[in-house]
Amino acid sequence: MLFNSIDFAIFLPIVFLMYWFVANKNLKVQNVLIVLASYVFYGWWDWRFLSLILFSTLVDYSVGQGLRTSDDKQKRKLLLWVSIVVNLGLLGFFKYYNFFQENFIEAFSFFGKQIQPNSLNIILPVGISFYTFQTLSYTIDVYRKRLEPTKDFIAFAAFVSFFPQLVAGPIERATNLLPQFYKKRHFDYHKAVDGVKQILWGLFKKVVIADNCAEYANEIFNNSADYSGSTLVLGALFFTFQIYGDFSGYSDIAIGTSRLFGFNLMQNFAFPYFSRDIAEFWRRWHISLSTWFRDYLYIPLGGSRGGMAMKVRNTFIIFIVSGFWHGANWTFIIWGALNAIYFLPLLLSNKNRQNIDIVAKDRILPNIKEFISMLITFALTVLAWVFFRADSLSHAWSYLKEIFSASILKFPYFVGIRYGLVVVLLVVLFIVIEWWGRAGKYGIEKIGLNWNRPLRWLFYFAIGMCIILFAGREQEFIYFQF
Secondary structure (H helix, E strand, C coil): CCCCCHHHHHHHHHHHHHHHHCCCCCHHHHHHHHHHHHHHHHHCCCHHHHHHHHHHHHHHHHHHHHHHHCCCHHHHHHHHHHHHHHHHHHHHHHHHHHHHHHHHHHHHHHCCCCCCCCCCCCCCCCCHHHHHHHHHHHHHHHHCCCCCCCCCHHHHHHHHHCHHHCCCCCCCCHHHHHHHHCCCCCCCHHHHHHHHHHHHHHHHHHHHHHHHHHHHHHHHHHCHHHCCHHHHHHHHHHHHHHHHHHHHHHHHHHHHHHHHCCCCCCCCCCCHHHCCCHHHHHHHCCHHHHHHHHHHHHCCCCCCCCCHHHHHHHHHHHHHHHHHHHCCCHHHHHHHHHHHHHHHHHHHCCCCCCCCCCCCCCCCCCCHHHHHHHHHHHHHHHHHHHHHHCCCHHHHHHHHHHHCCHHHHCCCCCCCHHHHHHHHHHHHHHHHHHHHCCCCCCCCCCCCCCCCHHHHHHHHHHHHHHHHHCCCCCCCCHHHHC
16 A cells, blocks of 8 residues: 555545544554554555564564573574574565575576576565564564563554554664553644644655656666766656655655654654765665664674774675665665765774764855765765666666766757656755755754744645645655565
8 A cells, every 4th residue: 555545545544533533542452453454554565465474473572472581591592593584584585585596597607507597486575674674673672681572462563563664664673663552642733733744745755756756767767778978867866866755755654644643753864965975874864774784783793893994894794785685686786885985985084973963054055065065975876876776787887887978968858858847846946945944854844833824834735736736657665675
């Protein structure tokens, strides 16, 4: 069920009314309703994959119970490995089986040994990368004794399957989200209004920015051999704003929807395209995944405690694993490695934490140094996105080769360029609003708070009209494939 669909527009009010007017007097009933609603929401794609969520829930709940009753180090370690192997085993099978098989065959072919391929027709379950990491956070934190294992199976099942963030995050930590299912929740008007505002902005980012940019990004990338370098630059820029509007838009809708039900999810994006270096970009992009890898992989590997060689090694591991997490293709691995290379000079010079606060804080515009730093960081990011979007490494190389050719001096042209200019203007408007609201947790959180009510409502109405008038062709959220 897509957030930007009629189905969800009907589903959400029904669940909301039942939650606050039917189940509001009993916490257990509220949690049961969330589980049922979440299973309906997920089963809307393919009901068969509900068994995977249920299986993962049962395994990790049982592991948690085993960890609760045992202090034996070997037994606790064995239980942890059961959770890791089961969850990553399922993820690996559905997401990476054919990738490893194809590369295995190619490796033998290189040495003159021909192997008959026998690929399976495996359908990737929507959101498996997200809820797998979410349940792993529970067992790892229970193992580390940072979290008390729950005895409430319904609360745990609700935590694993919570529908607003089930299929594309944020990847919530058990330490943050699970305890919220234990507490009685009361309707908070101000929290609900804030949630609706965030949903509105998320829909704008998805429907107006991402879906429109997708039309031209797909046209240019899919026919890149027919276009000049200047047009390919535009294609890369369209994809840059498509993926940001798409993924951060999903996160905004998920967080806003959660607030309607009395839950607080972590911020997943913090205006990453205003970053002054790559380290800052990765503190602001897909925050829930970046911090997950930091806490459950980077720090256990030694983090920054060792010498520079260990820091470099751990940095490359994190970025390459992050790339591989995104998909079973060498393009994602190169994308991750390229970001590690970007990060390396900052790490070696110990400047990877020099830009912690927001850019141009308490100022309308950035200074020249900040502007140039943002421009360079943005250009490097756009370059890396080419690998992320390309179908293959050869496609990425040919795309970049054309960009850095003399044809970049040609006037750009692509199919549908006239409406494409309208989309460019919408993107510029989007950038202005995001810059204006960069001190908040989402673009329009603080905009208009001091305005009189009619002007404030006129602003929200204008955003709603933009969604209606400039909605692009419906596109599935990009991160559903991951």
